[in-house]
Amino acid sequence: xxxxxxxxxLIANFFFIKKIFAAESGGMxxxxxxxxxxxxxxxxxxxxxxxxxxxxxxxxxxxxxxxLRKSQIQENIEAAEKQRESSEAKLKEFDxxxxxxxxxxxxxxxxxxxxxxxxxxxxxxxLDKQIDDEIKKAEAEIETLxxxxxxxxxxxxVVTSNEILKKLIGAEINNSSISAIVNDLVKKNGDKxxxx
Amino acid sequence: xxxFEVYRIGPEIKVGAFDISFTNASLFMVISSLAILIxxxxxxxxxxxLPNKIQLxxxxxxxFVSKMISDTAGSKAKPYFSFIFSLFMFVxxxxxxxxxxxxxxxxxxxxxxxxxxxxxxIGVTVIGFIKHGFGYLKLFVPSGVPIVLLPLxxxxxxxxxxxxxxxxSVRLFANMMAGHTMMKVFGGFVVxxxxxxxxxxxxxSVALTGLEILVAFLQAYxxxxxxxxxxNDALNLHH
Numbered sequence: 001x002x003x004x005x006x007x008x009x010l011i012a013n014f015f016f017i018k019k020i021f022a023a024e025s026g027g028m029x030x031x032x033x034x035x036x037x038x039x040x041x042x043x044x045x046x047x048x049x050x051x052x053x054x055x056x057x058x059x060x061x062x063x064x065x066x067x068l069r070k071s072q073i074q075e076n077i078e079a080a081e082k083q084r085e086s087s088e089a090k091l092k093e094f095d096x097x098x099x100x101x102x103x104x105x106x107x108x109x110x111x112x113x114x115x116x117x118x119x120x121x122x123x124x125x126x127l128d129k130q131i132d133d134e135i136k137k138a139e140a141e142i143e144t145l146x147x148x149x150x151x152x153x154x155x156x157x158v159v160t161s162n163e164i165l166k167k168l169i170g171a172e173i174n175n176s177s178i179s180a181i182v183n184d185l186v187k188k189n190g191d192k193x194x195x196x
Numbered sequence: 197x198x199x200f201e202v203y204r205i206g207p208e209i210k211v212g213a214f215d216i217s218f219t220n221a222s223l224f225m226v227i228s229s230l231a232i233l234i235x236x237x238x239x240x241x242x243x244x245x246l247p248n249k250i251q252l253x254x255x256x257x258x259x260f261v262s263k264m265i266s267d268t269a270g271s272k273a274k275p276y277f278s279f280i281f282s283l284f285m286f287v288x289x290x291x292x293x294x295x296x297x298x299x300x301x302x303x304x305x306x307x308x309x310x311x312x313x314x315x316x317x318i319g320v321t322v323i324g325f326i327k328h329g330f331g332y333l334k335l336f337v338p339s340g341v342p343i344v345l346l347p348l349x350x351x352x353x354x355x356x357x358x359x360x361x362x363x364x365s366v367r368l369f370a371n372m373m374a375g376h377t378m379m380k381v382f383g384g385f386v387v388x389x390x391x392x393x394x395x396x397x398x399x400x401s402v403a404l405t406g407l408e409i410l411v412a413f414l415q416a417y418x419x420x421x422x423x424x425x426x427x428n429d430a431l432n433l434h435h
Contacts (some may be wrong), residue, residue, distance in 0.1 A: 035202040037214045037308045042222035050229040053276030061240035062258045
């Protein structure tokens with residue numbers, strides 16, 4: 001009896017539990033086809049609208065924006081490249097000018113130096129010539145002076161001797177005889193007197 | 197499981213025998229689409245060389261999807277860019293809106309993901325046959341396979357090709373559903389363990405939220421990139 005009751009209760013329990021589970025979960029709602037058609041309809045509608053609006057209106061605009069930015073950046077890069085090139089060329093030109101002017105300056109310096117040296121040389125030559133002339137002139141003068149010196153000295157000697165004799169003896173002696181004596185003496189000892 | 201339940205909002209609309217009433221699922225489809233349209237409309241409105249935040253967002257998404265397509269499907273896939281872009285954004289936004297508490301996750305319903313996947317499957321097959329004619333069937337005959345193995349390989353290839361829509365849809369659906377169910381379970385633990393022991397599942401729940409946001413992005417990405425790969429098969433046909 002108890003055994004039978006227990007079995008019944010077990011079976012009842014089993015059904016009850018099954019019922020509870022069915023009420024709680026009810027299976028997956030995803031597999032319930034009640035709203036499948038509705039979901040398909042709305043999916044097609046919303047996705048279709050989304051696709052059409054995106055592909056016809058929005059995506060071309062974004063694509064155009066991106067293209068524009070890309071091309072603008074490219075342009076800017078190209079412009080910058082061009083300017084860099086031109087500045088490089090200008091730098092080169094500038095370097096060339098500096099080099100050229102350096103060479104020019106060197107040349108000018110060289111020319112000036114040569115000119116100055118030439119000038120100095122020519123002036124020196126002229127001066128040398130002048131000095132030579134002066135020296136020659138002076139030498140000639142000295143020579144003439146030296147040539148005329150013995151005669152004068154002779155004369156002085158004759159006059160002086162005459163005076164001395166006059167004072168000593170009191171007699172006047174002919175100048176010509178004295179000059180003959182002086183001449184004789186000069187001839188004899190001239191070398192000693194004039195240092196020839 | 198109540199979070200996955202679909203219920204009518206407003207009156208019942210019937211076209212013939214079909215019930216196309218506006219439901220909470222429809223509501224979130226509309227919200228996602230509108231959000232995408234609003235964000236990208238704002239992002240494409242002004243064209244400044246230095247983009248503002250929303251324009252940057254739109255342009256980054258554009259280049260992200262564009263790069264994804266050109267990497268996987270090559271330049272021939274360019275005409276399908278807007279479709280894949282819409283698909284990626286739609287799935288992403290539906291997943292992300294599902295992460296907000298008390299919302300409905302559109303992509304956690306197998307019917308939605310299956311319709312998307314089936315449309316992709318049919319579209320890709322049609323494109324393949326248009327581009328290559330019956331040569332598209334060469335997709336099932338890989339080159340460099342021994343002749344003995346060929347019948348087996350062809351059968352396997354055909355099965356794998358036919359199971360594409362199922363794998364594609366189930367992957368997204370199962371990921372979304374599993375994630376949300378897991379969060380629900382941990383949330384239930386928080387409630388049942390109360391203020392004493394509820395902190396551990398709560399912290400798990402917080403961590404799971406982060407993970408789920410990652411999964412929401414990743415699954416949208418996977419969905420889009422698999423579409424690109426299928427498209428690549430149809431367009432380039434080098435197996």
